[in-house]
Amino acid sequence: MRTAVYPGTFDPVTNGHMDIIERALKLFDRLYVVVGENPQKSATFTAEERMLMLKDALKKHNSRIVVEHFEGLLLNYVKKKKSNVVIRGLRAISDFEFEFSRALLNRELSKDIETIFIMTKDDYAFLSSSIIKEIAMFNGPVKGFVPEIVEKKLKEKFSK
Numbered sequence: 001m002r003t004a005v006y007p008g009t010f011d012p013v014t015n016g017h018m019d020i021i022e023r024a025l026k027l028f029d030r031l032y033v034v035v036g037e038n039p040q041k042s043a044t045f046t047a048e049e050r051m052l053m054l055k056d057a058l059k060k061h062n063s064r065i066v067v068e069h070f071e072g073l074l075l076n077y078v079k080k081k082k083s084n085v086v087i088r089g090l091r092a093i094s095d096f097e098f099e100f101s102r103a104l105l106n107r108e109l110s111k112d113i114e115t116i117f118i119m120t121k122d123d124y125a126f127l128s129s130s131i132i133k134e135i136a137m138f139n140g141p142v143k144g145f146v147p148e149i150v151e152k153k154l155k156e157k158f159s160k
Contacts, residue, residue: 003030004085004116005078007070010035010050011043012150013057014132016124020089023118025064032081033058034070044133044157057147075110086115091125 006024010017010033024031035050037043045053047069054067070077078086086106088099096117103115120127127145136142136154143151 001029002027002085003032003081003083004028004087005032005034005074005081005083006087006089007034007036007074007077008089009038009041009043009129010054011041011045011129012050012132012146012154013054014124014127014129014146014150015144016091016120016127017089018057018147019120019124020087020118021058021061021065024087024116025061027116028085029064031061031065031087032083033065033067034077035067036070036074045153049153053147053149053153056149075106075113078113079110084113086113088115088117090117090119091127 004024004027006021008017021031021033033054035047035054037047043050051067051069058065058067074086078084088103090096090099099115099117106113106115132142132145133154136158139158142154146154
């Protein structure tokens, strides 16, 4: 079985993330979508909330996708899942520069783990979780940018 790991903070998951996931499923039999923490960012949603939103948005793929939380070094998680592939999504050149250096570091730390970059569709190239939260914070429309469950949770979060 070909497996891969798609890590991210997913705070919240966007349709750009969903596009990467759908396209990764064309290449792999099983995909671990793992919610991690970024120590440089303050999360809007808890890890549990992010996992629940992902599970809801991905329920049609239940047999092929596992949504989990991880802490620590990603490479340890990948090895634990008996995978050797990390999926990373790209929107722009700036993403590539960041992800390329991270992939090189990962290769240095673990020569048997490969990173595969998947470009998002043009329709989603401008999307980021940060911009989605900013729109939602000011009661702007996020429909069409995020899964329905995320739209609902953003309204709940920012209407308080």
